[in-house]
Amino acid sequence: MEFQYAEDFKKLSILCPPARYRPKKITVFRWVFDQMDKEENFLPPLKINPNRRLKSIKKEDQDKEKCDLLALSMFDSEINARNRFKELLDGTDARVFKTLGTNVAKGDITENDGVNSHPDSKGHFNHHSVSGCQFEKRFLIISSLRVWNP
């Protein structure tokens, strides 16, 4: 399996993706912007310019964060995707639409697309993809994050 960002992984002092990540066939949900062809929709955070980072002190922490930021954030259900967005919106302000997205998109990933972390208590997990997944053609917007009773 040749990961899309294999060259970036090699520069890190830790194993990336972590050994516990596994390939899996699953229906997933992801926050995206209004235009599905917008490049940022399926770019990992570290590849978005400018990326939203802050300095860490330890190199190990920096590399762990970089590894996470080379993954795509996914959710295991639409409700989990919406709930998590609402939590962050409540904790910050309406500007988060600008950096996090405006819609929930749905798609299917397979064992051939890459590896995933185990979903956390909020249904969020990381997906490290292989080259050529073309997710922008495989995901569809299913609801708006600006509307809370779609």
Add this chain to the structure above:
Amino acid sequence: MEPLEGLQIQDFGFILQRKGDLLYHDGPLLSHFINEENDKDHYLYKWTDMDDKYNRWMVFKITEADLLTFLQSNIKLLELIYRNPFVFFVDLDNDLNINSLTLCRADKIPADYLPSQNSFYNEKHYEEYAAQLKEALTEKAISKHYFERILAEITDLKKEMHDLKKSSKPLLINKKPNKERKVLSSNDITSQSEVDNVMIPASKPKKVLSSIDKMRLNNLNHEVMEDAG
């Protein structure tokens, strides 16, 4: 990005160290920092805006007590911001270099950059680091509270001892009951056995010191003598 009304400055004048993230998704949204030279100086970095070159962060100071109050969900993030007369806005490029740093009056913060009226801390929504920070600050606050109580008690006892010393009435030591009584001042009390025999003499009301009072008296007598010497 919103235009900012404020004073352009070169640097913070101190070095901030990232301790952990309170809100995070694909990168930090709200992060906790401390002043590298004074770990009691807490700061929060709140992500506020971006354009095609920079991410903008609002940086504001927060007292340890307010930080704990916030983490106990008793105060909103919005109120924390407004407790500062000024906040900083820092625009960082992709390599985390500062492009601009603006000192902005709190009442001039663009409305869109302020958190919602519902911006209370919620442990379930925040990162694990927030819960750890809350625990650490709670322990620290409890220790401080007990230390202050002990300090207050020592101060009270010292005052009590001082008042006793100033008292014109002498203390009697009942070394030889019913025969002869030696008249001493409190400065003469130097051992536990002597303390055990101390009584407030004759005059009214006649008070016999408890064993705890006697021990305190003895300890404080030493302290006062040390202070004087």
